[in-house]
Amino acid sequence: MPPVVPAALTDSNLSERHIRILDAAERVFAHAGFHAATMQDVAAEAGMSPGNLYRYFSSKDAIIAGMAERDRSLIAADFGSLHPGNGALLDQLEALARKHLIDPPREKAVIALQIWAEAARNPEMASMCADIDGTVMQGLAAAIAVAKANGELPARLDDNRFLLAVSMMADGYFCRRGMDPAFDEAFAAETLFAGMRQLAQTMLLPEAEETTP
Template sequence: MNVHSHLLPAMPPHLIVAPTEPTLSERHIRILDAAEHVFARAGFHTATMQDVAAEAGMSPGNLYRYFNSKDAIIAGMAERDRSTIAADFAALCPSRGPLLDQLEELGRKHLVHQPREKAVIALQIWAEAARNEDMARMCAGIEETLIGGLVAALSEAKRTGELPADLDEQSFLLAISMMADGFFCRRAIESSFDADVGADVLFRSMRALAHAMPLPATQMQSMETQS
């Protein structure tokens, strides 16, 4: 099942971005991992390239060979996440079981099994995107990859009869994306937040909504008329 990657906006040309997975070099991976630790601990604006270099165990001069700025590192982090999401959705397949089970597995992978610092960084990125157009475009790229994969998966689940044919996909996607964003915010802000309990609530809600959000009657009538 292909993700709608053609919808993605172009990355700002002045940012030197690491190659996408699985072609990331060991050095790129080390730098991005180090940057995540540093940014989660100190924040984007306080952290310096020297801090990232020290965390990665290399000289600042060597670091600049791979990324020319903190913004470029952030772009590399965002692209790595987008690439991972795209690969995960490409692996969705009816032969692997019910779609909602597969979506829950993916959700737990990205929301629960990742370290809390990923949520902290996501919150910083969202805040920065409110005033930084380059960051906003990177966020849009990740969101469109996610939505593209979900749209393709939902269409297949409706075709096979797992989900209702009259499911309001747009409203359903909006609802679960807002819930997932709220989950990330709670996990980032509250150190005592129980991610497992929160995930149970989130995915029970997802399953209930999938069978409780039909298209408005007028829209269904219009679709039936067109068909």
């Protein structure tokens, strides 16, 4: 059986130096904030001269773009690994969500909040966020279609409302994690996944709207 999402979506082609810079920038932005941090701060954290840093990224916005594309590529790769032969797709989606929402350090959520705030006034940032959201929604939609076809999910599941609800729940989890250092991440994660599974069984289209194959 083919994977749920084509693996062709997954290439990132980042060099070791690019990875080192992006990792350093994440640490700097999480600690100092996107606006307060400077390219010199990123260069120092990456262990290189500012002049060398500018050979790879021309600005902080370019670094943010690199971070966003790296995240999008990693998400696409993980959706590309989903396969009905690997077990229940809801279990696979939960594992994927844990990897991207829960397992990374809290600083990842802090940076996401900064990027989302910047996207509210910066069209280029908004476009980067939309690209990541589009990759997530495409992967989820493909997984749901397979799960409906193999009987794991109800045939009458309202895909659009379910995808919207799950994305808002995940965004809310990330926001709370980034804002509240005392946030109970484990309990909230279990609540999130329980809600996702419940909605998958109950957020149904009216019977009159059910489409026939």
